Amino acid sequence: MSASRVPDPVPDVLPMLARGKHRNPRRGACFMELASYLAGEPWTDSPACTDESLAHLARLVNDFTPDAHRPALAPLIPSVIGLRALGPGFEDEVALVAAMHALPVASMDRQRGLAVGMLRTLGLVDAYRTRAAAEVMRNAALELDTYADAKRWGLAFAARMGSGPVNQSSAQVIVEVAVRGIAEACVPDPANRLRALLADVIEMARDRAGLATTEPAPLTPQQWHAVVTTAR
Incomplete structure (x- = not known):
């Protein structure tokens, strides 16, 4: 399974995502917390806009990705919004x-x-x-x-x-x-492998939801600058 249907271009400026759960944006934002913000939901790492199984994976990938590589996950965030109620199995x-x-x-x-x-x-x-x-x-x-x-x-x-x-x-x-x-594998690119896993599962979820040919809008600084610091 490839990740070709998930937007990959990395902008020059990205949100500085953080590990773990945060009470509010002033303390940082993880992958799913920023998804909740972009979806217009209350601040949470378990937003209603995303199937909990996908959200669980996204939280783990976010937390186990090293700080220096975590901003590269940010372009995937819009892709998880709206992927909910994906059915049994x-x-x-x-x-x-x-x-x-x-x-x-x-x-x-x-x-x-x-x-x-x-x-x-x-x-x-x-x-x-x-x-x-x-x-x-x-x-x-x-x-x-x-x-x-x-x-x-x-x-x-x-x-x-x-x-x-x-x-x-x-x-x-x-x-x-x-x-x-x-x-924790003895490989040179664990962060890239974690991102590839998340991208593949997002693609699978989009297939299930019938969104395979409709890519979400890219993440732009105007959407997140108000709540998250930046990384270059």
């Missing part, structure tokens, strides 16, 4: 895409954790049944097959532990492990 799709991004670079321990979550989401180890799209499921299963050791370990672990809650998704945990796995 979307949270599992987000988790599977995050896992697929993380598997190639994550440590062995994190690969194993991801394998357990993916096996459960894919319905290969217990009674949980996702409503994720078939294409995402197929792609995730094929990706997991290329990490045979992690998959084998995950199957053995699941056999020892038994079935988990039938109606409880593992999506949030998978996303957290995946983002940490990318951020």
Whole structure:
């Protein structure tokens, strides 16, 4: 999945996004807080304008991206506004895409954790049944097959532990492990990889929402100068 439908041009001046939650703009703004402001909502990192599964990923990517690289996330912010109520199974799709991004670079321990979550989401180890799209499921299963050791370990672990809650998704945990796995990987470009993950999930969400051919307006300084300091 490419991010070609998400606006990529980086302006000369960008908001200086900050890690974590902020009581008000004077204390800084994270990715989703600025999204709430641009959408005309009350200041929050969980705005109604964005599906919570996507917002959860955006908050993690924001927080695990180093300070020097975080402003590069800002052009993606307008793309998440209006992507809400994306239907059952979307949270599992987000988790599977995050896992697929993380598997190639994550440590062995994190690969194993991801394998357990993916096996459960894919319905290969217990009674949980996702409503994720078939294409995402197929792609995730094929990706997991290329990490045979992690998959084998995950199957053995699941056999020892038994079935988990039938109606409880593992999506949030998978996303957290995946983002940490990318951020802490021994690779030269973890920040770029985190941004690529978020861009891919935004594109997937826009496809679900029927907005694939309609790009949002670019982020302009006039929209955010009043509430966030700048980075060049």
